[in-house]
Structure formats: C-alpha cells, structure tokens
Amino acid sequence: MVFINVSDVVRKMDEVEVKKVLYLSYDGMTDPLGQSQVLPYLTGLSKRGYQFTLISFEKEERFDKNKSVIEKICSDNKINWHPLPYTSKPPILSTIKDLRKLKSEIKKLHSEFHFDIVHCRSYITALAGLWMKGKWGVKFIFDMRGFWADERVDGNIWKLNNPVFKTVYTFFKKKEKAFLSKADYVVSLTHNAEKIIHSWKEIENQPIPIKVIPCCVDLELFNPSLINNEEIQRLKSELTIPEGVKVITYIGSIGTWYMLPEMLSFFKRWQLNNPDSIFLFVTNDSPSVINNAVVEAGLSLSSIRIRFAARTEVPLYISLGDYSIFFIKPVFSKKASSPTKQGEIMAMGKPVICNSEVGDTDYVVNSFNSGILLNKFEHAAYDNAIDELKNGKQFNASVIREGALQFFSLEEGINRYEAVYK
Numbered sequence: 001m002v003f004i005n006v007s008d009v010v011r012k013m014d015e016v017e018v019k020k021v022l023y024l025s026y027d028g029m030t031d032p033l034g035q036s037q038v039l040p041y042l043t044g045l046s047k048r049g050y051q052f053t054l055i056s057f058e059k060e061e062r063f064d065k066n067k068s069v070i071e072k073i074c075s076d077n078k079i080n081w082h083p084l085p086y087t088s089k090p091p092i093l094s095t096i097k098d099l100r101k102l103k104s105e106i107k108k109l110h111s112e113f114h115f116d117i118v119h120c121r122s123y124i125t126a127l128a129g130l131w132m133k134g135k136w137g138v139k140f141i142f143d144m145r146g147f148w149a150d151e152r153v154d155g156n157i158w159k160l161n162n163p164v165f166k167t168v169y170t171f172f173k174k175k176e177k178a179f180l181s182k183a184d185y186v187v188s189l190t191h192n193a194e195k196i197i198h199s200w201k202e203i204e205n206q207p208i209p210i211k212v213i214p215c216c217v218d219l220e221l222f223n224p225s226l227i228n229n230e231e232i233q234r235l236k237s238e239l240t241i242p243e244g245v246k247v248i249t250y251i252g253s254i255g256t257w258y259m260l261p262e263m264l265s266f267f268k269r270w271q272l273n274n275p276d277s278i279f280l281f282v283t284n285d286s287p288s289v290i291n292n293a294v295v296e297a298g299l300s301l302s303s304i305r306i307r308f309a310a311r312t313e314v315p316l317y318i319s320l321g322d323y324s325i326f327f328i329k330p331v332f333s334k335k336a337s338s339p340t341k342q343g344e345i346m347a348m349g350k351p352v353i354c355n356s357e358v359g360d361t362d363y364v365v366n367s368f369n370s371g372i373l374l375n376k377f378e379h380a381a382y383d384n385a386i387d388e389l390k391n392g393k394q395f396n397a398s399v400i401r402e403g404a405l406q407f408f409s410l411e412e413g414i415n416r417y418e419a420v421y422k
Contacts, residue, residue, distance in 0.1 A: 019049055019050045019051055019116065019117075019421070020051045020053070020113050020114065020115050020116050020117070021045075021050050021051065021052050021053070021115065021116065021117045021118075021119055021421070022052075022053050022055070022106070022109065022110070022113075022115040022117070022118045022119070022132075022138075023038075023042060023052055023053070023054045023055070023119045023121070024055050024056075024102070024118065024119065024120050024121060024125035024128060024129065025038055025054070025055070025056040025057070025121040025122075025125060026056075026057050026086075026098070026121070026122060026124040026125050027056065027057070027121065027122075028056050028057055028058040028059055028062060028063065028083070028086060029054070029056045029058070029070045029074075029081065029083070030058050030059070030062040030063050030065070030066035030067060030069075030070055030083075031059070031062060032284070032311065034056060034070075035070075035311060036218075036311065036340060037215055037216075037340060038054075038056075038121065039070070039073055039074075040216070040218055040410055041216075041410075041413060041414055041417055042054065042077070042079055043073065043076075043077040043079070044410065044411070044414035045414060045417060045418060045421070046077045046078055046079055047077070048414075048418060050418075050421065051078070051080075052078075052079045052080065053079075053080040053082065053109055053113060053115070054074065054079050054080065054081045054082065055082045055083075055084060055102065055105055055106070055109075056081070056082075056083055056084070057083075057084050057085070057086035057098060057102075058083045058084070058085060058086055059086050059088075060085065060086075063083065063085075067083075070083075082105060082109065084098070084101055084102065084105060086098065092164070092168060095124060098124075099124065099127060099128065102125070102128050103128055103131065106128060106132065110132070110136065110138075115132075115138055116138065116139060117138065117139045117140075117141060117421060118132045118133070118138045118139070118140055118141070119141045119143060120140070120141065120142055120143060121143050121145060122143070122144065122145045122146075122148055123144070123148040123149065123172060123175070123176070123179070126142050126144075126175070126179045127175065129141070129142065130175075130178060130179060130182060133182065133184075139184045140182065140183050140184050141183065141184065141185050141186075141187065141420060141421075142179045142180065142183035142185075142186045142187070143186075143187040144179070144180075144186060144187065144188060144189075144193075144336070145189060145336075146189060146193070146333060146334075146336040146337050147176075147193070147332070147333040147335070147336045148172070148176075148333075149169050149172035149173050149176060150332055150333035151333040151334075152165075152169070153169060153333075154329065154331040154332065154333045154334070155256040155257065155329075155333075156256075157256070177200075177202055177203060180197060180200075180203045180208055181203050181204035181205060181208070182204075183208070184209075185209050185210075185211060185420045186208055186209065186210045186211070187210070187211050187212075187213055187417075187420065188210050188211070188212050188213075188336065189212070189213070189214055189215060189336055189337060189338035189359065190212065190214065190335065190336055190337065190338055190359040190360045191212050191360055191363070192335045192336065192359055192360055193335055193336035193359075194210045194212055196335060196336075197210065198210070211416050211417075211419065211420050212416075213413050213416045213417065214338040214343070214359075214360065214407065214408055214413075215338040215339070215340040215343060215408070216343060216408050216409060216410040216412070216413035217340070217343035217344050217346075217347045217404060217408045217409075217410060218410050219347050219404065219405060219408075219409060219410060219411075221311075221312065221315060222314075222315050222318075222343075222344050222347035222348055222404075223315070223347070223348075224315075224319060224347075224348050224349050224397065224401065226315070227315060227316055227319045227348075231316055231319075232316070232319055232320055235316060235317070235320055236320065239278075239280070239305050239307070239320075241278050241280075241305070241320075242276070245276045245277060245278055246274045246276075246277040246278070246322050247277070247278045247279075247280055247320055247321045247322055248267060248270065248277065248278070248279050248280070248321060248322065248323050248324070248325055248353070249280045249281075249282060249317060249318060249320065249321035249323075249324045249325070249350075250263065250279070250280070250281045250282065250283070250324070250325055250326065251282050251283075251314060251317070251318060251324060251326075251341045251344065251345065252282075252283060252326075252340070252341050253283055253284060253285050254281075254283060254285045254289060254290060255285075257328050257329050257334065257337075258326060258327065258328060259327040259328065259329060259377065260290070260293050261293060261296070261297060262327045262377045263325055263326075263327050264279075264293060264294060264297040264299060265297060265377070265379075265382070266325065266327070266353070266374075266382045266385075267279045267299065267303075267325075268297060268298065268299055269379060269382040269383060269386060270382075270386055271299075271303065273386060273390055277303065278303055278304075278305055279299075279303060279304050279305070280304075280305045280306075280307070280317070280320065280321060281304070281305065281306045281307070282307050282308075282309050282314060282317045282318075283306065283307075283308070284308055287306045290304070290306055291304070291306075314344065315344075315347075315348055318344065318345055318348040318350055319348055319350075321350060322350075323350065323351055323352065323353050323371075323389075324341070324345045324350050324351075324352050324353070325352070325353040325354065326339060326341055326342070326352065326353075326354050327354065327355050327374075327377065328354070328355060328358045330355060330356065330357035330358055334357070334358045334359065335357075335358075335359065336359065337358060337359045338359050338360065339354075339358070339359070339361065342354070342361065342364065342408075343404055343407070343408030346364075346368070346370050346400050346401065346403055346404035346407075346408065347401060347404040347405075347408065348401070349397030349398065349400050349401045350397070350400065351370055351371040351372070351395040351400060352365065352370060352371035352372070353371060353372050353374070353385065354371060354372075354373065354374070355373065355374045355375070355377070356373045356374065356375050357375075361373075364403065364407055367403065367407075368399060368400060368402070368403025368406075368407075369395065369396070369399060369400070370395070370399075370400045370403050371395075372385045372388060372389065372393070
C-alpha cells in the first residue's frame with residue numbers, strides 16, 4: 001500500500017501552479033508613486049515565484065528622465081514591463097483613447113502569456129480587467145486605491161453642475177458597483193472603506209472578499225539607524241537652520257487634497273511660541289506656489305525652506321524635523337485614503353501633526369501615540385495642539401517606529417497581496 005502525504009501534494013501543487021499575473025496601472029512607474037507604491041510590491045512578489053507582466057502609462061518628461069532606472073528594476077526582478085504613453089488632452093476623450101491602447105496591448109500579450117490573474121490598480125484599468133474577466137475568464141483583482149469617482153468630485157475636478165462630468169461620474173459609480181460585485185478579490189487601503197463597502201446593499205454577494213492593505217513603507221530605506229548626526233548637521237548647515245531651532249517638515253506634493261493655507265495658518269500660531277522655527281517643505285512642486293501662499297498667510301519667507309529630494313534622500317530630511325505635518329481635506333472620499341507619508345514619517349520615529357477623519361489615520365495615531373490629531377481648522381484647535389506639545393506631551397521614537405512596523409510594513413503588505421493571489 002502506498003501512503004500519500006496530503007500536505008506534500010498540496011505544497012507541490014502550489015509550486016507547479018501557473019502564476020502569471022498581468023498588472024495594470026494608469027499611474028506611471030517613472031512617477032514617484034509608481035516607484036514607492038507599485039514596484040516594491042511587484043519585486044517582492046516576483047521573488048516568491050509570481051511572473052509579472054506590467055503595463056503602465058508614462059508621462060513623456062518623466063519617462064525620458066527615469067526610463068533606464070525602471071528598466072533595470074524590472075529586468076533585475078524578471079518583470080516584463082510594457083510602458084504606454086499617457087495622454088492628458090482633451091479631458092475624457094484622452095482617457096478613452098488610452099483605454100483603447102490598453103485593450104489592444106492586452107490582446108497581444110494575453111495571446112502570448114495566457115494570464116491567470118489581472119491585477120487592476122484603480123478604476124480606469126479596472127474597466128479593462130472586468131473586460132478580461134468576461135472575455136477570457138481571467139481572475140480579476142480590483143485594487144481600488146480609494147473612492148476614485150467621489151475623489152474627482154470632492155476635489156472639484158469634476159463639477160457635477162457640468163452635464164458632461166455628471167454623466168462621467170454616474171458612469172463610474174455604476175461601474176464601481178460592477179467592479180466590487182464581480183471582482184474575485186477587492187483590495188482597500190483602509191478599514192474605514194471596507195466597512196463602508198460592506199454596508200452597501202446594492203453590491204452583489206455581500207460581504208464581498210476585501211483585503212485591507214495600506215500604503216506601505218520600505219522600512220529598510222526609512223530606517224533612522226542609517227542616519228547619523230553628522231549628516232543631519234551638514235544638511236542643517238546647507239539649509240541655514242541654526243542649532244536648537246524647532247523644525248516642522250512637510251513631505252510630498254502640494255496638491256488637491258493637502259491644505260496648504262491651513263498648514264501655514266497652524267505654523268503662524270506655532271511661531272507665537274517658537275518665533276525662530278523653520279517650516280521645511282520637501283517637495284517636487286514649484287517653490288513659487290508655496291512662497292505665494294506663505295506671503296498670503298502673512299509669514300516671513302525667511303522662516304521657510306523648500307527642497308527637492310530624491311526618494312533615497314527623504315529619510316534624512318524627515319530626520320531633520322521635530323514634527324511632520326499634513327492636513328488633508330476630511331471629505332467622504334478620503335475615508336478610503338492612506339497617506340503614504342504617514343508610514344514614512346512613523347518609520348523614522350517622528351510624530352505627526354495631522355487632522356482626523358481621513359482613512360485610518362485616527363486609529364494609527366491613537367494606537368501608537370504617534371502624533372497630534374486636530375478635529376477643526378481654526379485657531380483654538382491649533383492653540384490646543386500647540387499647548388499640548390509645549391506642555392511636554394511625550395513621544396517615543398521606538399514606539400512610533402514599531403507602529404510603522406505593525407501597520408505599514410512592506411513585508412506585511414507583500415504577504416497580504418500573496419494571500420489575495422493564492
């Protein structure tokens with residue numbers, strides 16, 4: 001009689017199982033977002049035996065500048081990268097054109113590779129993923145990244161009093177239901193969004209399978225033990241920041257959601273107690289936009305520093321600050337958002353000054369004592385937060401970093417994606 005070890009059979013079946021994944025992103029890999037929130041996951045998963053074909057839409061200037069960097073990352077990790085040119089004008093029609101390009105590329109690639117899974121980042125690519133599921137029966141992962149159609153409205157990008165945008169919004173809200181109902185798995189950035197989706201009775205097959213994976217951080221790169229005091233002193237000297245002066249940092253772009261006037265208003269109240277303080281912006285955005293807002297807020301430009309930094313330099317800039325600030329519009333769509341900067345700041349052991357009602361931010365700040373939460377954007381709320389810091393509210397850098405390890409670990413994010421794939 002032959003005895004069969006069932007666990008060995010299952011393991012061997014897993015080993016020989018075809019794991020060909022088509023990953024679709026309307027964001028470019030030559031964009032900072034692609035390099036921080038797509039490629040780290042794919043390189044980690046490729047090491048675990050998943051064979052990736054990656055289609056992304058690249059903006060011409062960034063593609064020309066960073067193409068070779070991305071090609072090397074993909075080549076080193078056996079990722080088959082197919083960049084397509086991103087079209088921005090005219091609005092809506094350009095997106096339709098890009099979607100046609102995407103489907104054409106998919107047809108060619110699927111005939112060659114016969115993908116098992118299509119992993120769609122956000123809503124535009126999910127249109128193609130749903131099409132692939134219907135046409136070829138490919139497993140469809142809807143990695144939603146947030147309530148995208150509502151973000152367009154909340155950010156005043158789509159004004160619903162315009163009949164064209166109203167039609168587009170209605171179209172995508174209908175498609176959102178289809179994506180959620182028909183996806184083999186949904187990935188959400190936040191537990192808040194998961195609860196909201198599971199409350200929607202119009203979605204079929206509730207409760208649908210959802211895996212919560214926040215915007216994770218590379219804890220090897222964002223590691224305070226790699227920063228020495230000499231580097232910090234050198235950078236302070238470059239930025240003409242005197243020793244002993246308090247520094248508040250802002251990391252990342254100043255865009256639709258980040259409330260620059262309110263952050264400057266907070267800093268103005270902060271300077272009443274800390275007159276020599278410096279507000280350091282580490283951003284790719286135009287300095288003139290920030291400087292104009294600084295003047296309008298009645299602040300002195302001498303208290304502002306603005307620097308561009310490569311991704312590998314960001315940990316040093318975070319280390320320079322005493323606190324790092326971000327205010328985000330607390331609108332409905334932001335319930336589904338996970339600020340990338342929060343995990344990066346916490347990984348460096350620094351406390352944040354931020355507002356409530358955004359994604360799982362409240363939970364993270366409260367669970368790991370990783371900062372100060374504001375409920376309102378007004379002087380009284382700012383003063384209360386400043387008083388709390390002035391009166392000695394204590395933060396433990398090791399505890400804050402441990403919070404990043406528990407909640408924002410890239411390794412844990414890769415584990416969760418692999419669980420979805422399996």
